[in-house]
Amino acid sequence: MGNPDRPELGAELTANFCRTDPEIARHFARVTFFSDNRADLPRVRTPSLILQCAADVIAPTSVGEAMHDALRGSQLVRMRATGHCPNLSAPEETIAAIRAFLSQQASA
Amino acid sequence: MALVTDDDGPCGDLTALPDGTILHLNRTLAAWTGRDQAAAAQGLRLQSLLTTPSALLFETHCVPLLQLQGFVNEVSLDLVNASGQRQPVLLCATAKRDEAGATALLRLTIFNAPKRREYERELVAARTAAEQATAQLRIQRELAERKVAEQAALLRAVGRMAAGDLTTPITLEIDSSLLPLASELERLRRDILWQIQALKERNDEIHKLNRELRYQIEQRSLKLVESLGARVEHRAAQPPASRPAGAVLAGRYRLEHVLGRGGMATVYQIERISDGRRFAAKFLSVRPDYQVLVRFAREAQFLARLAHPNLINIIDIDVTEDRVPYIVMELAGGRSLAEHAPRYRERAFVLPVLAQIAAALDAVHAAWRRAPRSEALERAALRRRARRGGHREAGRLRDLAAARARRHARRAACDPATAAQRPQPYPPAPDRSPPAASRARRRADAGRRPARHPELHGA
Ligand SMILES: Nc1ncnc2c1ncn2[C@@H]1O[C@H](COP(=O)(O)OP(=O)(O)OP(=O)(O)O)[C@@H](O)[C@H]1O
Numbered sequence: 001m002g003n004p005d006r007p008e009l010g011a012e013l014t015a016n017f018c019r020t021d022p023e024i025a026r027h028f029a030r031v032t033f034f035s036d037n038r039a040d041l042p043r044v045r046t047p048s049l050i051l052q053c054a055a056d057v058i059a060p061t062s063v064g065e066a067m068h069d070a071l072r073g074s075q076l077v078r079m080r081a082t083g084h085c086p087n088l089s090a091p092e093e094t095i096a097a098i099r100a101f102l103s104q105q106a107s108a
Numbered sequence: 109m110a111l112v113t114d115d116d117g118p119c120g121d122l123t124a125l126p127d128g129t130i131l132h133l134n135r136t137l138a139a140w141t142g143r144d145q146a147a148a149a150q151g152l153r154l155q156s157l158l159t160t161p162s163a164l165l166f167e168t169h170c171v172p173l174l175q176l177q178g179f180v181n182e183v184s185l186d187l188v189n190a191s192g193q194r195q196p197v198l199l200c201a202t203a204k205r206d207e208a209g210a211t212a213l214l215r216l217t218i219f220n221a222p223k224r225r226e227y228e229r230e231l232v233a234a235r236t237a238a239e240q241a242t243a244q245l246r247i248q249r250e251l252a253e254r255k256v257a258e259q260a261a262l263l264r265a266v267g268r269m270a271a272g273d274l275t276t277p278i279t280l281e282i283d284s285s286l287l288p289l290a291s292e293l294e295r296l297r298r299d300i301l302w303q304i305q306a307l308k309e310r311n312d313e314i315h316k317l318n319r320e321l322r323y324q325i326e327q328r329s330l331k332l333v334e335s336l337g338a339r340v341e342h343r344a345a346q347p348p349a350s351r352p353a354g355a356v357l358a359g360r361y362r363l364e365h366v367l368g369r370g371g372m373a374t375v376y377q378i379e380r381i382s383d384g385r386r387f388a389a390k391f392l393s394v395r396p397d398y399q400v401l402v403r404f405a406r407e408a409q410f411l412a413r414l415a416h417p418n419l420i421n422i423i424d425i426d427v428t429e430d431r432v433p434y435i436v437m438e439l440a441g442g443r444s445l446a447e448h449a450p451r452y453r454e455r456a457f458v459l460p461v462l463a464q465i466a467a468a469l470d471a472v473h474a475a476w477r478r479a480p481r482s483e484a485l486e487r488a489a490l491r492r493r494a495r496r497g498g499h500r501e502a503g504r505l506r507d508l509a510a511a512r513a514r515r516h517a518r519r520a521a522c523d524p525a526t527a528a529q530r531p532q533p534y535p536p537a538p539d540r541s542p543p544a545a546s547r548a549r550r551r552a553d554a555g556r557r558p559a560r561h562p563e564l565h566g567a
Pocket residue numbers: 367368369370371372373374375388390420437438439440441532536537560561562563
């Protein structure tokens with residue numbers, strides 16, 4: 001947390017994350033699980049970085065590889081982090097991968 | 109007795125690395141999931157013990173929460189065994205951290221919860237049903253409110269129509285249940301509008317025809333006096349005192365009976381043969397010298413110019429086979445004003461009568477002022493002047509007209525009875541005495557001879 005002198009801010013943020021509004025969750029699930037944008041991928045021109053976790057039940061390695069094939073000029077980074085939320089489970093590794101990508105883009 | 113351990117207790121128990129790799133699972137959980145306890149040693153992950161949706165929920169909900177707050181409680185999940193059978197469970201889990209605060213171990217306790225799941229399903233079903241019922245109620249209330257609003261709108265529209273506004277269209281939403289009614293009203297509105305339009309046009313048409321007819325009657329009365337006047341001097345005969353009932357005039361009217369007799373004319377009720385309508389026909393009853401004829405024609409000509417609800421309408425003017433001129437006019441219904449004499453002092457009776465008489469007189473005077481100096485009468489006067497060698501007669505003719513108007517105003521003011529009759533644009537034949545004497549005599553007459561009071565019509 002950016003404000004170590006105010007621990008209540010961290011607690012509030014944690015509480016926010018932990019709360020699951022069923023309406024929002026349902027909406028989120030509908031959008032996430034019922035949309036298929038694979039056909040759009042070849043049209044993407046934005047330089048992109050794919051972070052592929054190990055042992056991700058939601059997006060296994062085959063998914064990352066397919067994305068990499070479809071997104072022109074994309075980069076695929078296989079992470080040691082497992083699961084689907086490396087930003088939470090392995091923040092250092094995630095940040096390092098993003099930094100490396102961005103500085104490479106900046107110098108290109 | 110064997111030592112009781114938690115290894116085969118009533119709950120599933122599992123220890124795993126932060127990424128879910130199983131370090132240990134108790135015998136209960138192994139039995140539930142149909143796995144070997146040794147599976148733990150083969151690098152199996154706890155996510156593989158869950159159905160896909162449960163694994164998703166665990167990854168996206170439980171893992172971040174364990175990371176953030178170090179525990180999750182009562183998470184509803186489904187275990188799946190090797191043969192694909194599912195088992196509803198509740199999960200409680202804690203994260204064990206190392207000295208640096210990083211997650212080192214996950215400890216999971218799993219409760220068998222099929223009954224609870226069933227109960228939850230029922231609760232959800234009941235809540236869904238309640239929500240649907242509420243939604244249904246809301247929809248029905250909205251429909252009812254809409255219907256009330258539409259009814260109000262229709263009532264307002266009907267009110268507008270009743271108040272005479274026929275130009276504002278009556279509209280409702282296309283999907284309204286009252287639409288048939290609204291369309292019916294709208295059709296009615298257009299229909300009435302159309303009918304009014306048609307009536308107006310027809311009315312205009314009738315007005316034009318009437319004007320034309322009046323003009324023709326006027327012209328005809330002039331021609332009549334022209335043609336009769338020339339002959340009358342040598343072979344004028346006394347008209348018959350009475351005419352037989354049933355006699356037919358010009359093939360168009362059948363004579364019925366006498367309505368009344370005046371100073372120079374007798375009035376009969378007649379029937380128009382073409383449509384059975386009743387009229388009054390006024391026949392000249394005195395020997396027609398030139399002046400009498402001019403007066404008679406002048407009366408017709410003048411009546412033709414007048415169209416007023418309180419005045420009798422002229423229909424026709426013609427000459428009988430025995431060369432007696434007659435005027436056909438509306439039949440005045442109702443009773444003679446004379447028959448109302450006992451009520452002359454009743455304000456409520458007299459005032460409206462006076463108002464009608466005044467209106468009629470006003471119309472007469474207006475027409476009189478408007479009247480163009482008739483060329484034909486002018487010519488007739490000139491002829492007479494030439495014959496008699498003086499200017500007096502022509503002057504008198506016009507003066508008489510003016511004198512008549514003045515006298516009628518006075519008469520109307522003092523005697524409501526007389527004025528209801530359509531005034532004649534000439535003085536009554538016997539009026540040859542000076543004005544003062546004549547006025548005195550008329551007052552005396554009014555008392556003595558109520559029979560001379562004319563019809564009252566429209567009162
Ligand atoms: N249109 C009519 N409908 C019904 N009755 C009528 C009509 N016109 C005249 N009468 C009746 O005929 C009578 C005579 O008519 P009117 O007074 O017009 O004749 P007149 O010869 O002009 O008489 P006067 O010269 O005395 O005025 C009236 O008093 C009335 O009773």
